[in-house]
Amino acid sequence: ETGVTQTPRHLVMGMTNKKSLKCEQHLGHNAMYWYKQSAKKPLELMFVYSLEERVENNSVPSRFSPECPNSSHLFLHLHTLQPEDSALYLCASSFMDRAGNTIYFGEGSWLTVV
Amino acid sequence: TQLLEQSPQFLSIQEGENLTVYCNSSSVFSSLQWYRQEPGEGPVLLVTVVTGGEVKKLKRLTFQFGDARKDSSLHITAAQPGDTGLYLCAGYMDSNYQLIWGAGTKLIIKP
Numbered sequence: 084e085t086g087v088t089q090t091p092r093h094l095v096m097g098m099t100n101k102k103s104l105k106c107e108q109h110l111g112h113n114a115m116y117w118y119k120q121s122a123k124k125p126l127e128l129m130f131v132y133s134l135e136e137r138v139e140n141n142s143v144p145s146r147f148s149p150e151c152p153n154s155s156h157l158f159l160h161l162h163t164l165q166p167e168d169s170a171l172y173l174c175a176s177s178f179m180d181r182a183g184n185t186i187y188f189g190e191g192s193w194l195t196v197v
Numbered sequence: 198t199q200l201l202e203q204s205p206q207f208l209s210i211q212e213g214e215n216l217t218v219y220c221n222s223s224s225v226f227s228s229l230q231w232y233r234q235e236p237g238e239g240p241v242l243l244v245t246v247v248t249g250g251e252v253k254k255l256k257r258l259t260f261q262f263g264d265a266r267k268d269s270s271l272h273i274t275a276a277q278p279g280d281t282g283l284y285l286c287a288g289y290m291d292s293n294y295q296l297i298w299g300a301g302t303k304l305i306i307k308p
Contacts, residue, residue, distance in 0.1 A: 115212075123206065124300055125298040125299055126240075126285070126298040184229075185216060186296065188239030188240050188241070189239050190239050191237075
C-alpha cells in the first residue's frame with residue numbers, strides 16, 4: 084500500500100463541471116499539501132493544511148477549493164475551471180514540525196479541462 | 198525569476214556516459230533536496246544535503262551542496278536507462294517551512 088494515494092488518476096472535465104480530487108495519506112503525518120505541476124515550471128504550492136490550520140497561496144483562484152476533514156484526508160474541489168488549469172495535481176504529506184522534513188507525494192491526478 | 202534555477206532543462210545521453218546537472222540560486226538555503234520523478238508518478242526523495250560542502254553518494258549518484266549553501270549538483274556515473282526521469286531540486290530557506298522548487302531537469306538515457 085502506497086503512503087499517499089490519489090484518486091482519480093485521470094480526469095477530463097468541461098468548464099462548467101464540478102468535480103473533486105481526493106487524497107489519503109497512511110503515514111501518520113500532520114501536514115498535507117496540494118501542488119500543481121505544469122510542464123517546464125517549478126511545482127506550485129497551492130494549499131497546505133497543518134493540523135487545523137490552512138496556509139493558502141494567495142494566487143490560487145477561488146475556483147479551486149480545498150477541504151481537509153481530518154489529518155488523513157484532503158480534497159480539492161474544482162468548479163468552472165479554465166483550460167489553462169489542465170495540469171498534474173499532486174497531493175503530498177509530511178510532518179510539519181521543522182524545515183527539512185521529507186515530503187511524500189502521491190502519484191498525481193492528471194486533469195484536462197476541455 | 199525563479200529562486201532555484203536548474204540546468205540543463207533537458208538532457209539526452211547514451212547509456213554508460215557520465216553527466217552532471219545543476220541547481221543554482223543567489224539565496225542561501227538551510228538544506229537542499231533532490232527528487233526524481235518518473236513518468237506517471239509523483240516525485241520521490243533521493244537525498245537531503247544540509248551542510249555546506251557536503252557530499253553524499255547513492256550508488257552511482259553523487260550529490261554535492263555548495264560551500265555557501267547556494268547551489269547543488271548531481272553527478273551520475275555510467276548512466277543507465279533506469280535513471281531516466283525528471284530530476285527536481287528543492288530547498289528550505291532559514292525560518293521557512295515551505296519548500297522552494299526548481300523547474301527540473303528532464304533526463305533521458307538511451308540504451
